[in-house]
Amino acid sequence: MKIALYQPDIPQNVGAMIRLCACLGVGLDVIEPCGFPWDARKIRAAALDYMAHLEPARHTSWEAFCTSQTPEARIVLMTTKAAQPYLDFAFRPGDILLAGRESAGVPDSVHEAVHARVCIPMFGACRSLNIVNASAMVLGEALRQTRRDFDDAR
DSSP states (O other), rough: EEEEEEEOSOOHHHHHHHHHHHHOEEEEEEEEOOSSSOOHHHHHHHHHGGGGGGOOOEEEHHHHHHHOOOOTTEEEEOOOOOOBBBBGGOOOOOOOOEEEETTBBBBHHHHHSSSSBBBOSSSSSSSOHHHHHHHHHHHHHHHHHOOOOGGGGG
């Protein structure tokens, strides 16, 4: 299982996502172009010392990302535009959890290309969470469903 960031806008979110993925033992893919110049020093500053545990895989485009995945991998888009709550979705160990741009999500072509779309139900008129917070929630549930050996990691 891993997380993929689609053209992230905020380097601090990439750093926080590196930390999340390192701590939970999952991979991280970054689909470029990013909305900021990739500055390894700034990313490392946000990721603290967790970059020693996880080096994100970088892809030059959505197409490059897709062609690098195994055929059995499902791409599950985390989006406010989905009808299916993440708690009602059956995750699989090889799933890739895709987070869209902080400013714009993902284009319609990506929505159409993914295998599934899930949402986090929001209270009242609230629109969305920070992508790292949302990813942590969905990843936690996906790992709960798929990792029977997660306690052994401690």
